[in-house]
Every structure is written in C-alpha cells, then in structure tokens.
Amino acid sequence: MVKHLLISAGLLLLSACASSGQTAYARLGGMPALYAVTDNFITLIEHEPRILKYFKGVDIAEFRRHFAIQLCMETGGPCEYTGRTMQDAHAMMNITEADFNLTVELLIKAGEQAGLATSEINYLLMKLATMRKDMLYK
Structure with a gap:
C-alpha cells in the first residue's frame, strides 16, 4: 500500500512538473543556478580529501565549465x-x-547551498545517475 502511494505521489509530482511547460533548466534558474551548484560542488570537493584525490592534475576551470554545461x-x-x-x-x-556515494552527498549539499528545492536536486541526481556505471571502477 505504501509503495503504491509513493509511486502515485511520484507520478503526480512528475506530471505537475511536466504540465508547467517549463524545462528543469528554467525551473532551476538557468546557468546562474547551475554555476552556483557547480561552484559549491567544487568548494566541497576541495575540503573532502577522499574525493579531492580524484582531481589531482585536473584543470578545475575546465571541469567547472564542462560540469555546468553537462547539467x-x-x-x-x-x-x-x-x-x-x-x-x-x-x-x-x-x-x-x-x-x-560520498560525491553524490557533496552534490546534494551543493544543490542545497545553492537554494535548490529537494525535488530539483532529486531531478538532477536522477539525470546524472544514468552515468554511474561509466564512473565506477570495474
């Protein structure tokens, strides 16, 4: 019963978003909001040694641009x-x-710091989750 209620609530939320006629990009606030998330994400990574190690030698300005464009x-x-x-x-x-998983937590926090609604952060995570298999060690 609870599972069906959650599915119904999710479908209602998705249909409400779709019926507004706005893209998620517009709902989020466009590039200023996406750059805010990106900049917060980079700052959080800089303070997390377990994740920072993966960015050794990375051009952060290029990462910033590519990440925001991908979002x-x-x-x-x-x-x-x-x-x-x-x-x-x-x-x-x-x-x-x-x-x-820790990187996902940092991305959630970056979205929260940028003032995004939980539903919009979840939408971003849903879109990026499809890339998970390409990022993990095989």
Whole structure:
C-alpha cells in the first residue's frame, strides 16, 4: 500500500512538473543556478580529501565549465556537452562505490547551498545517475 502511494505521489509530482511547460533548466534558474551548484560542488570537493584525490592534475576551470554545461544539457537547457565521455573522463581513476556515494552527498549539499528545492536536486541526481556505471571502477 505504501509503495503504491509513493509511486502515485511520484507520478503526480512528475506530471505537475511536466504540465508547467517549463524545462528543469528554467525551473532551476538557468546557468546562474547551475554555476552556483557547480561552484559549491567544487568548494566541497576541495575540503573532502577522499574525493579531492580524484582531481589531482585536473584543470578545475575546465571541469567547472564542462560540469555546468553537462547539467545544462541534462536539464533541457540550450547547451551541448562536447567534453569527453564519462567513461573516458573517469577511466583509470578506480572510483569506489563509497567514494561515488560520498560525491553524490557533496552534490546534494551543493544543490542545497545553492537554494535548490529537494525535488530539483532529486531531478538532477536522477539525470546524472544514468552515468554511474561509466564512473565506477570495474
């Protein structure tokens, strides 16, 4: 019974979002909001040594630009991501499940700090979750 209620509530939420006619990109606040999430995410990573180790040698300005553009594209914005595939970008990094989960926690916190609603943070996570398999150590 509870499972059916949760599914129904989720479907209602999705239909309400779809019926507003706005893309997630517009609901989030466009590029200013996506850059706020990205900048918060980078700051959180800088203070988390378990994740920071994966960014050794990474051009942070390039990461910032690519991450924000990817968020834009994933949320229906006018951007086109032209960076490396997630599999290529994360190859040889040996990212563990625990570190991946910690990174997701940092992304949630980054969204909260940017003032995003929980439903919008969940939407971002849903869109990015499809890339999980390409990031984890195999």
